[in-house]
Amino acid sequence: MFTSPLSASPYEVLGVAPSATDDEIRRAYRGRARHTHPDVGGDAAEFIQVQQAWELLGSAAARAAYDRGAGETSWARRERARRGSRLGAKSFGTAGGWRRELYARMVGEWAGDADVYSSRIVREAPWDQRRLLADALAEEATAAAIDQMGIGFTAWHGIDLGDEVLDHVVLGPTGLYALTSEDFGGPVRFRGGEPIGSGTSGQTPVDDLVRRARAVARAARVRFGGAILILPDDDLGEPAIVLGEARGILVAAVRRSALSIALRQGIPGARPVGGNEVFDVRTRLAAAVRVR
Structure with a gap:
């Protein structure tokens, strides 16, 4: 995921701006995870994408690495x-x-x-x-x-x-x-x-x-x-x-x-x-x- 120029960025998947605070990203992740979870009728592919986005943005170190080196x-x-x-x-x-x-x-x-x-x-x-x-x-x-x-x-x-x-x-x-x-x-x-x-x-x-x-x-x-x-x-x-x-x-x-x-x-x-x-x-x- 996120390897294509056409795919949504992890920020877009979570529905936040690249300038969002860490707390805003965390809240967005929790909301998206609940909404897309297959156990509540969500789409499995979207749920996986949300998890991958969180892996890239969920910690300050991971987010800094993504922002610095994704391209x-x-x-x-x-x-x-x-x-x-x-x-x-x-x-x-x-x-x-x-x-x-x-x-x-x-x-x-x-x-x-x-x-x-x-x-x-x-x-x-x-x-x-x-x-x-x-x-x-x-x-x-x-x-x-x-x-x-x-x-x-x-x-x-x-x-x-x-x-x-x-x-x-x-x-x-x-x-x-x-x-x-x-x-x-x-x-x-x-x-x-x-x-x-x-x-x-x-x-x-x-x-x-x-x-x-x-x-x-x-x-x-x-x-x-x-x-x-x-x-x-x-x-x-x-x-x-x-x-x-x-x-x-x-x-x-x-x-x-x-x-x-x-x-x-x-x-x-x-x-x-x-x-x-x-x-x-x-x-x-x-x-x-x-x-x-």
Whole structure:
């Protein structure tokens, strides 16, 4: 919890301002704990979130550590790691790079000389700006997972489609997949093949993913075996959910930790790519795909 730029801060979970006194935080915790406790009909997930918020703010030392280091231990440190990383697998493009640049530019316009990755600045940023950072982090985490799969896989990140971007394309022994990395700041379920939840706001990421995959397929003259919506582990109830076909492409939602298994084993029912076709598909993609 609290690791996503879109998730509520522990202060927000308890319903207090960051300037609240320790006594105000204690009273707020007790009230929220009573209200969300499952024994009185409360929501178990909310109750757990309240307990986690109290762990971070319940003592003066813990609160000082959170206020001082929340951003440093996640967003700022991960930005430095991203800059210094060297991917080992064959890949093209920079996952999340253009979103990070846009986030930093937009936040810098109002944050001045402040660290745009500090906890305070991230939490103060408007939703659309926090969403840029959340998506950038999600794409980077997906790219790191793909990189660990070895030389049998080739990945393209940040495929430029003009007005749109396809997050990832992955080619491996089990097929050609289009991927999108999402973070809605909380759990989702599915209705009509699209995720719904408090942070989805009527978005249609599955339809967007399939539409972008078809654009790449036309440009490179290739066929995708499947499309995968990748979500944070805490936001998906199962490791993988097959959502069915959309415009002739099989779609699945997958936890990020289960992505390597999904790509190695293939999505059940997805079209495989074998033999000389792998080389041909790789050549066509290399010639047609532009990355940001």
